[in-house]
Amino acid sequence: MLEAPGLEKWLWSGKRDLNPLFFSVKSFQSKTFKRTVKELGFNDGLLDSRDLVVFHTLRHTFASWLVQKDQPLYIVSELLGHSSLMMTKRYAHLSSERKLKATTVLNAFI
Numbered sequence: 001m002l003e004a005p006g007l008e009k010w011l012w013s014g015k016r017d018l019n020p021l022f023f024s025v026k027s028f029q030s031k032t033f034k035r036t037v038k039e040l041g042f043n044d045g046l047l048d049s050r051d052l053v054v055f056h057t058l059r060h061t062f063a064s065w066l067v068q069k070d071q072p073l074y075i076v077s078e079l080l081g082h083s084s085l086m087m088t089k090r091y092a093h094l095s096s097e098r099k100l101k102a103t104t105v106l107n108a109f110i
Helices: 031-040 055-068 073-080 085-109
Strands: none
Touching (some): 073 085
16 A cells, blocks of 8 residues: 555645646746756756656656556556556556566466
8 A cells, every 4th residue: 555644635636627746747847846957957968858857757757656666557547647548558667577476476376
């Protein structure tokens, strides 16, 4: 079970437009976030835009950490508000070790 006291109010307000995880990047991204990334040099020397730290990086990290902590993709999909499970499957590769563990359970029957 994922434990994060008080996190519930941030994860699901019942209204998509009030949920911080669902704010559009343009409306929610603050000057403070951009300034912090710049001051810390997270994007210094990066030429490929896919490697840049942007606000969406936090959302991606949130999803990645959930998958790495064995949370079902269905739950991650619900938390992210994905319209289909296919959108969430991009994180499935992070649980490859867990897939191996799942298949070793069958060794007891062989």
